[in-house]
Amino acid sequence: MQKQVRVRFAPSPTGPLHIGGVRTALFNYLFAKKHNGVFYLRIEDTDQNRYVPGAEEYIVEALNWCGIPFDEGIGKEGKYGPYRQSERKNIYKKYAQDLIDSGWAYYAFDTADALDALRKEEEANGKTFIYNHSNRSNLDNSLQITPEETQKRIDNGEEYVIRFKIPVGETLHLKDMIRGDIKFDTSLLDDKVLFKSDGMPTYHLANIVDDHLMETTHVIRGEEWLPSLPLHVLLYRAFGWDAPEFAHLPLILKPVGNGKLSKRDGDKLGFPVFPLEWKDPATGTVSAGYREQGYLPEAVVNFLALLGWNPGNDQELFTLDELIQLFDVERVHKAGAKFDPEKNKWFNHQYFQRQDNETLAKHFAQELLEKGINKPVEDVTKIVGLVKDRATFASELWSLSNYFFETPATYDEKAVAKQWKPDTATIMLELSDVLYNTLDFSSANTEAVTKAWIEEKGLGMGKVMPPLRLCLVGELKGPHLFDIMEIIGKEETVNRIRKASSAL
Ligand code: GLU
Secondary structure (H helix, E strand, O other), rough: OOOOOOOOOOOOOOOOOOOOHHHHHHHHHHHHHOOOOEEEEOOOOOOHHOOOOOOOHHHHHHHHHHOOOEEOOOOOOOOOOEEEEEHHHHHHHHHHHHHHOOEEEEEEEOOOOHHHHHHHHHHHHHOEEEEEEEEHHHHEEOOOOOOOHHHHHHOOOOOOOEEEEEOOOOOOEEEEEEEEEEEEEEHHHHOOOEEEOOOOOOOHOOOOOOOOOOOEEEEEEEHHHHHHHHHHHHHHHHHHHOOEEEEEEEEEEEOOOOOOHHHHHHHHHHHOOOOOOOEEOOOOEOOOOOOOOOOOHHHHHHHHHHOOOOOOOOOOOOOHHHHHHHOOHHOOOOEEEEEOOOHHHHHHHHHHHHHHHHHHHHHHHHHHHHOOOOOOOOOOOOHHHHHHHHHOOOOHHHHHHHHHHOOOOOOOOHHHHHHHOOOOHHHHHHHHHHOOHHHHHHHHHHHHHHHHHHHHHHHOHHHHHHHHHHHHHHHOOOOOOHHHHHHHHHHHHHHHHHHHHHHO
């Protein structure tokens, strides 16, 4: 029987979740759902110095907002929990011990100061210090002393770490679902610390132990973890466990220039790099979030899905279900994906158009109420329907439709200079009388009446319609003019024409 697919998103709660992290979570989610598997969330909080309060809650909320909830994790305990590594502390020591017993790991007593001095010495010679086969026999570790002596030092309370003993001179042949075959020379690796003096495992040990215990079948994570792959594969070998399959996702690149997308790029170009707004608990600095800026989660998800993947044709809009059906991790690109904030907005525009007018109107009516404007929701629904196609965000509705609610106070000067002729006021006033006497003020009827009158007077559309728009809107923007008239009503229409005619 084939094993059930189990994938995880394993962030460290060191701050708000970067948009790249959201894409990693999304690809894991799509992969899990496509294979009827489980997507779980594991919080990797073994580095207590980097722990940031609120970050874990933020991660959970962000995944929920995106509509890619986890099946197991914090608050959704399954049989593999707890899902917070700090609560699994007691598990890891035993595994570190197992590696010591089997000769795959050793105790190292080197003090931070001693290692620092060595680092500086190497640096002075233009080299980088690495702790491995080349120098471990000259360093202060259990490989140089008897087990009894080691035990004595531990019993005496000397601080130690446990290091992995990387085999020397082996070429590892590894497989990545995206990158294919990769070769690594073990001699270049360092004897990474697995267990720290504070009694906590490092990321590497906890990550491998948990991926094994939680029966992870595929590890899908960012490219920045590729250099850790050989160590991880060796750890599986040392434990005698089957390794999961690995896929390392391409970097998300800056919109302009080279390198990884950073928060600074967002600040500079004015777009968020976080799904939700984040207030730094230490500094109080607030970072913008997609949610608060009015992005729709469907749009963000659709946009992120195409950062580094496409289904092989030029389709761009996908529902989550379609993404699940089409997603194929082996089609993910190796090369980094440029982050294009304009494209992100384009997606939002597309999804914004799909929102139904009534729902939008309900929220918009609330915003209007806050401005002291009380309009029946049916009218607001119609107005939303008329201006929506120009909007990308709900926050733009007001500036796109304010003239429905307020008589223009000013008139676009350029347009006036071009459209308002010496005889315009007379023409407008005459038209206002015609409209005043029109009983049926529906859009279709006022249009018919106005056009018939223009015809009868032999005036031409160009002489009447732009000034009429200036009277009603104050600018030459807006939807079909007679739709506007129907909504603002006869009295307001006539008043606006009269007001403009005397003002201009
Ligand atoms: N805790 C690691 C991170 O913060 C997880 C890396 C992995 O997925 O193995 O990204």
